[in-house]
Amino acid sequence: MTNIRDLAHEANVSVTTVSRVLNDHPYVAEEKRRAVKEAILKLGYIRNQTAVHLSTGRTKTIGVMLPFVDHPYHAAILQGIAKSAFEDAYRFLTWQTNYFEEHERTVLRALAQREVDGLIIVSHSLAVSEILSYEQYGPIVFCELHEYVSSVYINHYTAFCKGLTALQQLGHHRIGICLGRADSTNSRARKQAYHDLVEPNSNDWVYEQTLTIEDGTRVAEHWLSQKQRPSAIMTTSDHVAAGLIIALRKRGYRIPEDLSVIGFDGSDLAEVLDLTTIAIPYALIGQQAFSLVTRDVMNQPLQIEIPATLQMGNTAAQLPSAD
Known part of the structure; x- marks a missing residue:
């Protein structure tokens, strides 16, 4: 197996120079750097990464x-x-x-x-x-x-506030939200935004454990079963929004005439569905x-x-x- 001494001999440089080239040291003459790289290609040298890790600690x-x-x-x-x-x-x-x-x-x-x-x-x-x-x-x-x-x-609190405020400016006051894991840091911030801006005392329109398109379908079924329904729902992701929208359209409901929906992500799905969403880079x-x-x-x-x-x-x- 080729080692750095073989490279030094082939390139006609010192072992120290070879080591500097291998470690991208800046203070190596370009001619010597080129000679070492040519030797690496010629001899098929493969660096022992375990040895590198032991020597550098990284x-x-x-x-x-x-x-x-x-x-x-x-x-x-x-x-x-x-x-x-x-x-x-x-x-x-x-x-x-x-x-x-x-x-x-x-x-x-x-x-x-x-x-x-x-x-x-x-x-x-x-x-x-x-x-x-x-x-x-x-x-x-x-x-x-x-x-x-x-x-x-x-900042999921301010991000959710953007969506909730937009719905309120559109005249919506009966607003629901979808959350992911109920005990997560992000969900707690989103729920706090909801209680601060929309509904301080009730969780009737808070739909939890929603992460996927299938969960969005489940939210649609829940919405349909409610006597008092929200006129708008802000979801935890574009995928949940997609599941909700598709399920309701299959039942003959119109989006946004019968229910306004805002997603969260700004994913490719948002573009495909022309979805109103909170876009995140x-x-x-x-x-x-x-x-x-x-x-x-x-x-x-x-x-x-x-x-x-x-x-x-x-x-x-x-x-x-x-x-």
Whole structure:
């Protein structure tokens, strides 16, 4: 197997020069750098990454903890991480946890065992305090807001306020909302926005555990069964909105005449359905999270808020005055 001494002999340079070229050291004459690279190609040298990790203490690998890789929200963040990792010559390992706490602990142990240099937590079930107990082994960045920790986040309170306010300006006062996991940080913020702006005392029009198109269909069935129905619903995602809209249209209901609907994500589905939605640049969240977890100085947490914007489509309309 070719080693760096073979490369030095072939390129007619010192072993130190070869090492500097392999580690992208800036102070190498261009002629010598070119000679070493030609020797690498000629001899088919393959670098021993384990030895590199032992010598540098770094793996150039970032871990990503997320509950589902096929959920559009999580997948879009992952795309942003992948783009930045590629540009910076990093690798990343993805762990799908399905919100199982023991699976999340497996990811944390990988950080403790130095399998990765740092972790990006897209979403989690474990208590933040337990996750942060592993911060001694490497940087941890969250893709949701937590106090006193590094995070790249959407302010879900203000984002939901944008949608709810838009519905109120269209004349809607009987407004429902869809939430994901009831106990998650994001859901609590969204529910607080609802209680502050719309309905402080009732949860009759709060539809929980909604994440997928199928869940949107279930919301439609629930809406149809209610004697007192909301005239507008703000959903937790574009996929939930799509399931709700499609199910009601199959029953002969008109959107937005019979029910105004606002999504959340700004996904491709929003464009296909001409959906009014809260658009989120999820790829940017991934890119910024990567920049935080790989920064050289981690002596204090940094928090970056990513803006959300109301994107108008044709699924929310002015409430008829007769309502």
